[in-house]
Amino acid sequence: MKYFPCSYGLLVLLFLVSSGTAFSTGSNLVDEQQIKVFLPQSSVINSDEYRLGEIAQLEGEDVLLLEKISQTVIGRSPLPGRKLTVTRSLILSRLRSQKINIKRFVFPGSESSSIQRAALKITGKDIDQVVLKHIRESNKNEDLKPRLLAKTRDVFLPRGQVSYVITSKGKYKKDGGYRNYEVEFSIDGEAVRIVTVRTYLKLYKEVFIARDTIRRNQIIEESDLLKVRKNVDRLPREYVTDKDQLIGKISKRTINPSEAIRGNTVSAPPLVKSGDRLQIVFETPFLRLSAPGISMAKGRKGERIPVKNLDSKIVVFATVQTRNVVQVN
Known part of the structure; x- marks a missing residue:
């Protein structure tokens, strides 16, 4: 019986080669199923909500899945000019809520990213100057000196066509004094922000x-x-x-x-004094009667006073018309 001592080594070598090939093939299958999410250090958002495709670079072989997750809403955008940190756990939570297998996702780079809402910056100084100009133009014929009671902060608005309207807020019993003005900003015709400017008008x-x-x-x-x-x-x-x-x-x-x-x-001084002699008149469209009388109280034009009819001695109330005439209503 012959022995082949080298055959065992050959078998081991063949087993290792075949196993390595199998392992390599299995690893490639896993890589093909993976979805890689690359988060940048920061990104800028234009809309009220942000999607995964707007804040991350996605790589993978499953084109349909990539399209789906790129449109997945992760959350609401921060206010214009503000920042927000998006983390790996938040992204996976949103994907899980869409019934997506999150075990396929890997984050080769950073696990968080800072996003900022795109905005137009309107400085508080510009707002103050616009309000002061509005006050002066609205009171051109007045000797007026407006001043600000506080500086207005900078305002961040969404991008678009900006317009504004300035109105005086409240009702005032005095000329000048404290006044509050509201500046309503609109983007593309839609009101988005109201800023109050407090002033004092020295008139x-x-x-x-x-x-x-x-x-x-x-x-x-x-x-x-x-x-x-x-x-x-x-x-x-x-x-x-x-x-x-x-x-x-x-x-x-x-x-x-x-x-x-x-x-x-x-x-106004009284037209009629107490004790003045006058004519008491009663008048209709078809009749006019008069009688001599004497006033028993002073009265201005349009006031009702008691007068005594000198003929009948009766006291009646009449309205003062002129210095010498009162009319019974």
């Missing part, structure tokens, strides 16, 4: 003040008045800029020297 006008003390029930004459340029944003709104609204009127209270005279502190 100057020529108003009338008392030259000396004007006593209660005193008839105001032109010599009692003095015209001065005054900051009216701190004055009540009833200040007077036309002297004809004051001359001949009666002060309702004592007005101190240099005090700005307000319209509600004066009144």
